[in-house]
Structures are given as C-alpha cells and as structure tokens.
Amino acid sequence: MKQLPHKTIARLSQYRRSLLMCYANGKNHIYSHEIAKIQHITAVQVRRDIMLIGYTGTLRKGYNIKELIDIISKIIDSKDVIKVCVVGVGNLGRAMVNYFSGKRTKLSIVACFDTDPNKINKKVTGVKCYSVDDMKKIIKQKNIKIGIMTVPADKASETADKLVSAGIKGILNYTPKPVYVPKDVFLEEYDMITSLEKVAFFVKTHIER
Amino acid sequence: MKQLPHKTIARLSQYRRSLLMCYANGKNHIYSHEIAKIQHITAVQVRRDIMLIGYTGTLRKGYNIKELIDIISKIIDSKDVIKVCVVGVGNLGRAMVNYFSGKRTKLSIVACFDTDPNKINKKVTGVKCYSVDDMKKIIKQKNIKIGIMTVPADKASETADKLVSAGIKGILNYTPKPVYVPKDVFLEEYDMITSLEKVAFFVKTHIER
DNA sequence: AGATTATTGTTAATAAAATAACAATAATAC
C-alpha cells in the first residue's frame, strides 16, 4: 500500500476507538456519516480515509464495524508488542501510565523512570519505577522502543539525549521545551500551553469582536 | 489584520515561549533560522508567519526578541485576563493546574471541579476545588470563559453539556471521547492515545520494513 | 416492477499549508 498521510493515520486511530465503543454497545454496522459525526469531520473524509486503506463497505448498509476495526488494527498495530516507557513520574507521567494500563494490547508501558528516591522501586499502576540512572540499561534490557517524556522543562534535552543513546526509536515529548533528535528517531511534541492559548485566541476574537 | 491561519496561531504561541527563554538568557536578537531550528521547522516558515503578523526584523541582525514577544502577545493575548477552569482533578487535571500556575498573565486557572468529597473545598496548587454540582454557579459568578476537561471518558458528554450551559466559550477536551458543542463554542480535542499510536505507527514501519 | 432514496467509492476541484525562489540590502571582508 502507498504511504498513508499522517493525518489519516491519526484519524484511523480515532475511528478505531469510536468503533470499539460502538461495537461494545452491540452495534454491527455503521455509516460514514455516523463516524463523521462522532469525529466532527465530514463523511467524505471518512470514506476517503477508508478508501485509502482499501476497505470497502456495503452499499446502503455501511461498514461492518468488526471488519473495519480489524483492518485498521492490521494497519496501525505492529505485529509484536511495542514497549513503551514513561520518563518523569509527576502528575502527567502518572496520568499517562494510568490511562494506558491495559488499554492497548499492542502497546505496553513496561517501565517508568524518575530521580526521586521515594518513587524508585515503587509501582505506578502496576508499572515499576526505576532510577533514571538505570535508564539505558533497562531500556536495552527490556527492548523498549518508545519513550514518553513527562519531565520538567529543564530536564527535557538531557532526557531526550539519554533516550536516544539508549536506542529508543520514537519519542513523545510532553514538556514545553522542544528537543533535538537524530532523524531516524520519530519525534512528536505536544504542548498543553499552546493548545490552551489557541483556544484562548479564538475565544478572545469571539468575545472582543 | 486579515485572518491568521490556525497553524500560524499555534506556532506564534510556540515562538513566544522559545523567545521568552532566549530573552531570559540575555539574548536580544534572533535570526529566523535560529527560531526554526528550535521549533523543527524551516526558516521560511518562520519568516512567513512573522510577515503575516506585520512585524519586520532588521536585515542582517534578525528580529528584536523583546519587540517580537510584544507583537505576538498583542496578537494572541486578550486585553483582559481570560479565566479558565479545570473539570476533573485526577492526575491529568492536577498536572494542568500545576503546569499553569503563574505561567501566563493573561490566562488564569481560577477554579477546578470534582465529584470526590475529599477533594472538594481543598486547594490544588493554590486553586480551589469546587463540587461539580456548583459548576454552573461558580462559572457564571467568576465569569470563567474556558473549560479544560480532564474527567474520565464516561463523564465527557455530560461535562461538556454542563460547561456549555454555564456559558463557557472554549473547551479543551482531554478525554478520549469526542463531545458535541454548539458552533459558537470553540472546541479543541486532544487525545494522548492517538498521539502514542501515531508514534508507534512510524516506529513500526521503521522497524518492520 | 419501476421509481425513489440512501449510501458507497472515486475522480475532480478547491483550499490550506509548506517550500522554493529570488530581489533587496546591511554588514563584513578585502
């Protein structure tokens, strides 16, 4: 299959989540416009994405939810479990671990790291916390491929460097500080302040105009 | 000024943050390619954004950091403080409150809400926690304009409804469940699972190919 | 059975975003 657009990948992940909920509720088929409504996008967009992954629905009946879930999973899930670690066990780090525990079979948070002796060797929602000093060792040992950064901003660069040198292949940076990684490491940065400021901007223009 | 692209707004917020750090470090001027490097984008993109907001730098000296910060602030900040609340004082909610306390002068988290009696009437990093039952009252009383949703997924829709009926104008939804709001309410949804799955997808294609 | 409707799949058109190209020119080098 040709390369899928980044945006499509992100939407497929979201479709799957909604589809899983629908399926859990006993629903078997779904129309493009129903998916669209859930995701706040257009039905054409949905059909186009589904076309791109090569699945076809049934005319007048819509898409078979189970089948669609399986197709999407085949595309976005890896064959084997990909292991993930969380660096920085603050509120955000705990939220991540919590949020994930047992949700995805193909993605598994297997370790977290912190500098606080009170946290080291304790468990966070079933995930053991190690010292950041052992990061490289543990990451190699457990073959962890993705690192989620939830450390304070001033530790961002050094954390990224450590992750990279330990052989991590993907980083999700939740600190407000952009980091540098070699180009064979996939980097996704998300910053809550920016999101809030974006909302504020639109609220402001709505209020002030 | 003509309408700025959404993407530009988001980038301006990020530029400002980087600029503030540079300024704090005693730097006075900065080149487009320096900003670009920090943000992992191209210098042209930076110059184009800055062009759009009508600021001009100095040839061969770059942009005056202080001035640029001020111009960006004039654009993205509101005249008066916009008040924000956080609904759901779990790990993520606490992370949000923490993260924000005192960072932005024009955006202020002034309340949070929860259902847990152990949390109600306590303070979270200086922000008082109220019962969700009083949400409407407090939001109106304090003239809160933006709501950050960090509740469990199964409370998402009802929380959004409450926020809307209380007169909120912007919602930042951090639950994994998309919600519906009238179109005069600005909605931004972010979902950590999707982000992680996106990273995983690229890591997978990198590993498996 | 024939007409109508609702829905998919796909191509074409449009819009948005990013990148390239390059003229202008201040600073620096020689």
Next chain:
DNA sequence: GTATTATTGTTATTTTATTAACAATAATCT
C-alpha cells in the same frame, strides 16, 4: 570603496489536505 555574504520579506510554486460532485447500486417504497 568594491565585492561578497548573510539575511529579510515577499511572490510564485508545489505539495498536502479537504471538499464537492457524481456514477453506481442496494434497499425501500408505491
């Protein structure tokens, strides 16, 4: 003082993403 270099600002081009248009057809209606 002239040439070279580095940098901005802006227009043009390309790429990416979204939306519109519509043919095909299964299901339903009359």
